[in-house]
Amino acid sequence: MDKMPRWADVFLVPFINLILAFVASGLVVLAIGENPFRAIWIMISGALGSTSGIGYTLYYATNYMFTGLAVAFAFHARLFNIGGEGQATIAGVGAALVLLAFDWPYWWLALPFAIIGAAAFGGAWAFIPAYLQAKRGSHVVITTIMFNFIGAALMGYLLNGIMKNPDTQNAETVAFPAGTHLPTMHEMLAPLGISFSRSAPVNVSFFLALGAAWLVWFVLWRTRLGYQIRAFGHSETAARYAGIDAVRITIIAMVISGALAGLLAINVVMGEQGRLIKEFVEGAGFVGIAVALMGRSHPFGIVLASLLFGMLTQGGFELMWDMPTVSREMVLVIQALIILFTGALDNMVRDPVERLFLKLRKGKS
């Protein structure tokens, strides 16, 4: 018999956690002498009050969907992939190599190959830690952290060396061919007569992210591989007895996770920057951890959590303009508190709620 109903497990507990995280964030804003309710209002109107705000919110949400799905996919095999940051960075190299290889005439022709390039490089960067975990027993958390730093160093080397644009001082590649430009929301909606901000970077990758979310759901809950991954994550020993190959599952789960994180490069490098720059991931790999926790590792939850975190990021920029005493890093504090309350302090809320439901049930019978 379950201790509490499913709706309480899936919605009530995360909701209370989220409220606690926001209350704690509000206290921080209060402590530096500002009005937390005004801050919330600025953030919400900044994120949703204009098509430009919505466009940026969706653009960030796209990134977080990719990294959140990456973390969640590995979570299902009980692997904690902290390496999204590095995998996405290296995926940028893969995407850039593809996009610079030809003078692509059309974006829809370039996109599938760019996806393959990004996913392959991101997956490869996750493969080594996965292999070491599966074969040599080195903890994937530590190796993926190490690979984040190695990836950043490699990126610095490439962008200051062979991939550097010789015409500029910055560590960046030359611009991609004009034909690789992905349609933005503005360009997609204009023929339908809907006006959308021209400056917002949200592009066709947003739909790619939604597609990836559906695909992750399908693979995890509708295929044999997904079943094996979830069984392995649930109980490694039981899975071994059932004849599931632990090495194979570990490596496949991590490589798919790395490939998902790598797709972030499509949104940022191909969709927004139009060239490869050094620190384009901007911490999205880590936000993915918060997104996966918030979304309970379910693709539907991850899409919702990504939208929330997209709003937070975009709202945080607006906060910086309208409330100069509160700096942009407030977003980081809120994210940290959400990870803390929904991820690490989950039992603090769960235990009392469980006890409450047990008491209610006893009262009835």
Add this chain to the structure above:
Amino acid sequence: MDFANTFMQLLLTMDMTVRLSVTLILACLAGLFSERAGIFDIGLEGKMLIAAFLSAVVAYQTGNAWWGVLAGIGGSMALSVIHGLTSITFRGNQLISGVALNFLASGLTVVVGNAWFKQGGRTPTLSGNARFHEITLPFADAVQNVPVIGQFYAQVVSGHKPIVYIAFAVVPLTWWILYRTRFGLRLRAVGENPAAVDTAGVSVTRMRYGAVMIAGVLCGVAGAYLATSQAAGFGREMTAGRGYIALAALIFAKWRPFYALGATLLFGLLEAISNLYPNINVFGIIDIPVQFTQALPYILTVVILAGFVGKAVPPKAGGEPYVKER
């Protein structure tokens, strides 16, 4: 290049190695206490960052660097309390808790620093007694002209700030606590087999909180060193990944105090080399890029972790919350 010149270069490199290793040593030992008791701590970075910030603030306000160190320890221990609550009391995921605390420190320091000082997250520059100053050890001036040994003593051993000597003293102290006291025996046992310790009538919870708190103190000193000794004030993200290098060093050292000293000195040397000689040319054939030297600590750690050079076996009960059987 003549011999004297090369030797001076060598001394300069060693001197810099010592100074750059201090934060790594303290953070690595912090991790050692915590992980030996079975609590993973990837929040070393965050604890040092918040300690660096608070030490800079308090040293600036009081004009005394030692008050700064105390404040740094306090801030770091506050995060330790949270880590203890999440991973011991509420049996949460220790890795996730560490990630959250790193985020929290990196956000809070800038938000609060910016609100207080309006310098984009930096604190005002420390001067006078708000910073630590070099100590010249006895006879250092007298022997500085004695070749080799005298020069080594004057250049590398003498002339550091107080926390440097504290850090190097903590290494044998850690060894002594872990291997020669009852507390140390229990601490190691709690990380290997908590149920046995519990059966012996020792509180697993109390031991683990103790270890996490010690880690807090050491990270506090490490962070205070960054802001009041190595630099003159706090700058955003000034720990720059040192908490993670310390974690790497801990694995490299196979969770042992003196090995930890060796590993952190090696990683400190690599940082010193990449600072002093950004581009190294080997025999005029290959240029070693600075990024390679910077990434080397991480690459070495992965190699060690992979078990190609000796095997690093972590404490057995690491990362697992202890639940008493009923």
